[in-house]
Amino acid sequence: MKELKVQVNGLTKRVFAAKSGEKIWYHMDGDVHVWAPVSRKKKNRSSGATGAGDDVMAPMPGKITKVLVKVGDVVEIGQVVICMEAMKMEYNLKANVKGKVYKIPFAVGEQAMQDDLLVKIEPVVLAPAEEKK
Amino acid sequence: MKKIQRLAIANRGEVAVRIIRAAQEMGIETVLLHSEADAKTLAFREADQCICIGAADSKSSYLNIAAVIEGAKAAGADALHPGFGFLSENADFAEACENAGLEFVGPTPQSIRKLGDKISAKLIAKQAQVPTIPGYEGDDSDKEALLKEAKRTGFPLLIKASGGGGGRGLKIVQKEEEFFEALESAQREAEAGFGNSRVFLERYFEDAKHIEVQVFGDGKGHVVHLFERECSVQRRHQKIIEEAPSALLTMEQRLEIGEIAKRLAAFVSYRGAGTVEFLFSGGRFYFMEMNTRLQVEHTVTEMVLGVDLVKAQLLVAQGGAIPWLQQDLIPRGHAIECRLYAEDPYRGGVPSTGPILGLRFPHGHGRRFEYGMEEGDEITSYYDPMIAKLIVWDENRPRAIQKMLKVLDQTVVLGVRTNIPLLRAILEHNDFIEGSMTTQFMGRYFVDSLKEPEVSFPKEIASALSVEITKADAQNFEPNPWLGAWS
Numbered sequence: 001m002k003e004l005k006v007q008v009n010g011l012t013k014r015v016f017a018a019k020s021g022e023k024i025w026y027h028m029d030g031d032v033h034v035w036a037p038v039s040r041k042k043k044n045r046s047s048g049a050t051g052a053g054d055d056v057m058a059p060m061p062g063k064i065t066k067v068l069v070k071v072g073d074v075v076e077i078g079q080v081v082i083c084m085e086a087m088k089m090e091y092n093l094k095a096n097v098k099g100k101v102y103k104i105p106f107a108v109g110e111q112a113m114q115d116d117l118l119v120k121i122e123p124v125v126l127a128p129a130e131e132k133k
Numbered sequence: 134m135k136k137i138q139r140l141a142i143a144n145r146g147e148v149a150v151r152i153i154r155a156a157q158e159m160g161i162e163t164v165l166l167h168s169e170a171d172a173k174t175l176a177f178r179e180a181d182q183c184i185c186i187g188a189a190d191s192k193s194s195y196l197n198i199a200a201v202i203e204g205a206k207a208a209g210a211d212a213l214h215p216g217f218g219f220l221s222e223n224a225d226f227a228e229a230c231e232n233a234g235l236e237f238v239g240p241t242p243q244s245i246r247k248l249g250d251k252i253s254a255k256l257i258a259k260q261a262q263v264p265t266i267p268g269y270e271g272d273d274s275d276k277e278a279l280l281k282e283a284k285r286t287g288f289p290l291l292i293k294a295s296g297g298g299g300g301r302g303l304k305i306v307q308k309e310e311e312f313f314e315a316l317e318s319a320q321r322e323a324e325a326g327f328g329n330s331r332v333f334l335e336r337y338f339e340d341a342k343h344i345e346v347q348v349f350g351d352g353k354g355h356v357v358h359l360f361e362r363e364c365s366v367q368r369r370h371q372k373i374i375e376e377a378p379s380a381l382l383t384m385e386q387r388l389e390i391g392e393i394a395k396r397l398a399a400f401v402s403y404r405g406a407g408t409v410e411f412l413f414s415g416g417r418f419y420f421m422e423m424n425t426r427l428q429v430e431h432t433v434t435e436m437v438l439g440v441d442l443v444k445a446q447l448l449v450a451q452g453g454a455i456p457w458l459q460q461d462l463i464p465r466g467h468a469i470e471c472r473l474y475a476e477d478p479y480r481g482g483v484p485s486t487g488p489i490l491g492l493r494f495p496h497g498h499g500r501r502f503e504y505g506m507e508e509g510d511e512i513t514s515y516y517d518p519m520i521a522k523l524i525v526w527d528e529n530r531p532r533a534i535q536k537m538l539k540v541l542d543q544t545v546v547l548g549v550r551t552n553i554p555l556l557r558a559i560l561e562h563n564d565f566i567e568g569s570m571t572t573q574f575m576g577r578y579f580v581d582s583l584k585e586p587e588v589s590f591p592k593e594i595a596s597a598l599s600v601e602i603t604k605a606d607a608q609n610f611e612p613n614p615w616l617g618a619w620s
Contacts, residue, residue: 001491006593018490018547030542035590061514
């Protein structure tokens, strides 16, 4: 960690900064910010038809405690599909889309890493007539 | 009196450091019993001797009774301090220590068994004329039978794991229809966490303060109380901010609750440090549970009374007397503790793991920092994500709040996200400033993630660090990948 005195808009700021890979973490005026260069492409986390976020991913490393759906089930937005335990707490993970469960790579008791795919959901494509309603 | 020569510490993080330092000051050698994941921590560096007792997973190390005892014996320890969490309230463990010739720094296994089990604790409280919360604490685990008892207790109610603590296996049920789902989840968490799925029911007070009393006994029937702490600021039943004294109790109420807590501890001839937790609602106190160990928030009591609870624990474990007289314990000023967690306040409080790239605490008068990690160490997903406890003392509550706000501004943690913005928002909230907050406070005002402030990356910092940035770069901050994924 480096300590810097920098002039920002005419004011002298005391800044603490550290680099991690391409990211820069810095503390200024009581807040911490993380900066990353634009050129770094964000990891594509989902291949779902409606774009990012269709699948349920592990937000942190943890153990799968309950799988509440099975392949082929149709899930609703907000439905709890899988539970995991991390850092002494149980977390209920919900579906972000309405769709059909396509894949569940983990079983109860298994350890998932951050960003692991937990439940793959194929979004239900609504019929045009249905969509209008 | 038998002086402890070598003390084993069966814990990790900041509490391990706290115990190591107290013991070393008393001329006691320290042995840290640690997991494979904890070699790169402050406690490892500070201890006189370190013994690895198992893999990172707590079950293989910090919760493994045989491994802990074996490690302590191998190191030639004659006493063991369990800290808090892990095995600290496990009667079988305390007994195993005794059988292995290790002085357990804590109450007797019998006390832990009687008071650690919430159901039997409640029965003892009733016998000791301590007011308790209405509920069901029978043996039945059948869901229909429990539903019947739930209806009798009344909604909203709490389902608690009989061996639980720190928010585990604890569910609030607002109405009858939610009962079975919550019960199943509570029983599952209880089974997974404590190997015992037994639960009990308790009426839930919507607007109550969490008030707890620090007690200390010599195991021979002599007990003192060290006044109260208030821990109403809780989220998912885990405390975030604690203070001493409570903001709103009158002196009569404080003395009353102190005496009630003392009565319970004296009733079982309690030995060492313990905490009696109460709900305070409508001007009345209701016994919740007793924690038969040192508490995370013991620091605020130490600050207002000028005592060292860990040293007192070691003295009493050696067979010594309680080092204070009741009449000498007079609180002065006000102390606040904030638990600094590695979590993302802008993304629903998701734990944040990774190496700590920068860590700096703004030391000063009345500022105390308890931590177990240093710059370069790593926050892993194996354990509780607490980075440090920030503690301040000042002459009165408004000044203590003022001081804490400054400390939060000046505390630097880089590499993992922290709850500092949330802590600041809490301290600036009107209910907190007034001191009127209840255990509903977090659920009422801080359910949603905080909004991340929009800032552009100052090119001055970039140039000071010799980093090339483009105009587009200057606007690009970390994306919020988990927004919306949490409820």
